[in-house]
Amino acid sequence: MQLLVYSFAYPFLWLISRLPFRVFYGLSDFVFFLVYRVFRYRRKVVINNLKLVFPEKTAVEINTICKAFYRHMCDMFLEMIKTLKLNETSLKERYRLINPEMLQELEKNRSVLVLFPHYGNWEWSIIVNRYIESKGYAVYQKIGNVYFDRLIRKIRAKWNTSPITQKETVRTIVRNEKANVRAVYGIVSDQSPQAHVAQYWTEFMGIKVPIYNGPEVIAKRLNLAVLFARVKKEKRGYYSLELIPIAEEGAKTTQNEITDTFLRLTEEQIREEPTFYLWTHKRWKHKDKVPEAFS
Structure with missing residues (x-):
């Protein structure tokens, strides 16, 4: 089963790693929409954590941080995949x-x-x-x-x-x-x-x-x-x-x-x-x- 899941997923990961950066971050925006709006992945955990450590912030401020965090998280996850095909010169620059x-x-x-x-x-x-x-x-x-x-x-x-x-x-x-x-x-x-x-x-x-x-x-x-x-x-x-x-x-x-x-x-x-x-x-x-x- 593990091999089946990997065999299905790897071609998509390889393709993502080959995308030009402009297209790559466009894909990240789409992933953000799915994770944040559709699946609402751990939204309660994130909101509760932010409220806990920033009790002085308003609900609007908490939600702003939350939304920006999810955008960054999607970028970061895809950037890990991008490492597959990222060359040394480009990574040193970035x-x-x-x-x-x-x-x-x-x-x-x-x-x-x-x-x-x-x-x-x-x-x-x-x-x-x-x-x-x-x-x-x-x-x-x-x-x-x-x-x-x-x-x-x-x-x-x-x-x-x-x-x-x-x-x-x-x-x-x-x-x-x-x-x-x-x-x-x-x-x-x-x-x-x-x-x-x-x-x-x-x-x-x-x-x-x-x-x-x-x-x-x-x-x-x-x-x-x-x-x-x-x-x-x-x-x-x-x-x-x-x-x-x-x-x-x-x-x-x-x-x-x-x-x-x-x-x-x-x-x-x-x-x-x-x-x-x-x-x-x-x-x-x-x-x-x-x-x-x-x-």
Whole structure:
């Protein structure tokens, strides 16, 4: 069944990836109409999330952000497909790394974690591998359909980037450090962990929730450098990536310093322009389950 679904879908994905950008974004407008108007995909989740974190905004403002977010989400999803046939020159033009020297200087001495929030476009960040000498890894969440998972790995493996699943991340980093292999790891780090296993709870956008602090644990244990990836959507189809230092040496940071700094930088970006955050995620679903130790 998985093969049948993939065999049906792949020709359409391949065709989409070959479209000229003008036609490509016209298709995105049509997809937006279906997702937003017809299927109303997770509309309640998005509206509730926006109301929760922006209680000061009016219903009109919330709806404006919601509609703009769906337009961006459709663009971003199709841009991931576009990566199949996007060449290096075009991607460098459309996803501009503002300060590659920040990463290049750090990688001379140690491995680096680059932490992304679900903001802007993180899929095209694989082009960063063209600016570094170290081995580049892109951490992703494994897909249930093995054929689509293989396709995602193929997309993210462009320009010698090595895709690894979340479960493979820790052992890959530990193995590389033991072998003295310096590497750069791109990780989307604002997921919502399961409440019963969360080791840290703190406020995110004003609401106390469980926090995924795996990157901090590994950075402190292996003394890795940590950077925040600040992605800005300059205009449709064009992004810039600025790397902001969180820690030059993870082992010298205080407890929760890396995680808290990542969260504050993410909040700052969301408040500046909320349209480009991934509001379909149920990020605040555990807000009523705060353990006494963190209340």
